[in-house]
Amino acid sequence: MMKAVTISDVAKQAGVSKSTVSQFLNQRYDYMAEKTKKRIEQAIDELGYSPNIVARSLKQKSTMTIGVIVANILHVFSTQVIRAIEDYCNESNFHVIVCNADDEPAKEKRYIDMLRAKQVDGIIVFPTGGNVDLYKDLVKQNYPIVFMDRMVPGISVSSVLLDNEKASDLAVRTFVKKGYTRIGMISPPIVKNITPRTERVDGFKKALKKQQMTFYPEYLASGEIADIQVMMEQLFKQANPPTALLALNDRVLVEILQFVKAQQFNIPHDLALIGIDDVSFAGIYNPELTTIAQPAFEMGKKAAELLLYLIRNKNVQEEARVYRFEPKLIERTSV
Amino acid sequence: MMKAVTISDVAKQAGVSKSTVSQFLNQRYDYMAEKTKKRIEQAIDELGYSPNIVARSLKQKSTMTIGVIVANILHVFSTQVIRAIEDYCNESNFHVIVCNADDEPAKEKRYIDMLRAKQVDGIIVFPTGGNVDLYKDLVKQNYPIVFMDRMVPGISVSSVLLDNEKASDLAVRTFVKKGYTRIGMISPPIVKNITPRTERVDGFKKALKKQQMTFYPEYLASGEIADIQVMMEQLFKQANPPTALLALNDRVLVEILQFVKAQQFNIPHDLALIGIDDVSFAGIYNPELTTIAQPAFEMGKKAAELLLYLIRNKNVQEEARVYRFEPKLIERTSV
């Protein structure tokens, strides 16, 4: 590494003081003589100087960096959210550090601690829900934080979520409209902290009721992704198996399709299907898959907006809010 | 925000000097009295102290952070690479800042400059190829950098790449083995800087030759993703259209499948298909898609390993190398 050139070198070269160079860098040339500017500009050019942001951050107590802790960057939804956050931050000259908590509270805690030690200006997190005390602490300290995809009961942090009940409602209506009556749903483990799961399942039940349909508990199967094949077998061993199935998310959908393939079911004749999450192959699958899309980009952008607002307005005590986004039904031919 | 507690506060509370607290923090308690340790430990606990890493970074000239500049985080390959890098860095207590260059040299330059100003310890980049002078500068300054997925001719930076020619070879062999003779390939624009494209196309030609097959230029179509439908139409308007097609990547594959669907082609009867990139739906598509997988995780891990090695051994002048990774044929039923 070459020895770095500092503000002192520039000052010396330009024949002015460090203060003046600093003023120049921060565009505070209210009363700066034109020739001083020129000299500094030239010195910077000649030396190839670029300010050390770490030093600036130390002084200014702002790193222009935020942290994003996702459950897993491999999920398409997370990827889209990150992309949107990155785009938004980029416009505002913020950088983003990405972390994977893998739904493990211990990892999440470690990342939050590290990010704070690194003095990031704020954090967007898909909360595991397993660090309630930590969240409370952050709130008490008025630390800028936004929750994404999930809420944590009792924690007053603004949260960006899909209108999950609406998503299920959209699906159920679609099935009912086409005359299906034996409607089931497949879900990963319904864990209390994981808002999308609880809300989508609740929404599913409510929607059936609203449509005056009976909810058959035996048509609602939930369990680890790895166990879904077995769960499906059992589901279809029943006397009257469901004729329509809602997949809680993209990963569940893939499992269902696996099963459908093995059983050589004909969609939608033997089984109608709707998946929440507009998977990349929905339009090219045979038959095309009816899905419910999440506006992931808008959601990511909203979270970034909220966070930067909190960062810039630390003094104002904002009321935490839940921001709901509209799911969108994309009708294709699997129903 | 609460006022942050600093090392001075801890020192005061524990009744020792800042130096001693610092020693403690850095586990340099070679000769530290047991009771001093205890006192410091307790003070830290009581105050809820956590060191300010920005201040440490300024002094130590190391931020324990690296930058990753991808072409687009929305590509599955990039996502997997990032995940692998993140995992590896995490073990070594490094953080990663993710940036999207969108294949725009201007954006790439801006990010590289910003990351350096932020004093990141090194950068992994999917190079656009459009900033040759900048790359040269970095090399000259012995700045830790690793290229991913692409090489830049004339720039001596270690690069992690798929064995692209092998990937095409695998595909061609598979087609030939099954008796196909009219083999084509669809590619995005063949731009010189984008190594995977040039190498896969070259590999395709070479492989045909090696199998003593003729290469029909009219069976090689390349162009923007948005234009592929039209390209395909023209391709199949020919008197003797290809009977087997290699998709250069996942995005091309999706376009081909779109066309296949519109034309109601029967795969593999009317058209055999192989795609480079093992898409998520390969196993559930009808028919199942034969693909060639990239070991994205291994590649990401390797890049991280290389970069951290460079960071830790800045003094040793390492020879830049190209690391090739083996593509893997996953035979399913689309051939």
Next chain:
DNA sequence: CTGAAAGCGCTTACAG
């Protein structure tokens, strides 16, 4: 075994 002092590279009142 522990502390005083200098310094990392900036910014920011304040003085002139």
Next chain:
DNA sequence: CTGAAAGCGCTTACAG
């Protein structure tokens, strides 16, 4: 219109 000085929160020789 510009500069000297203090300070951000650490670390690190060095002295004792």
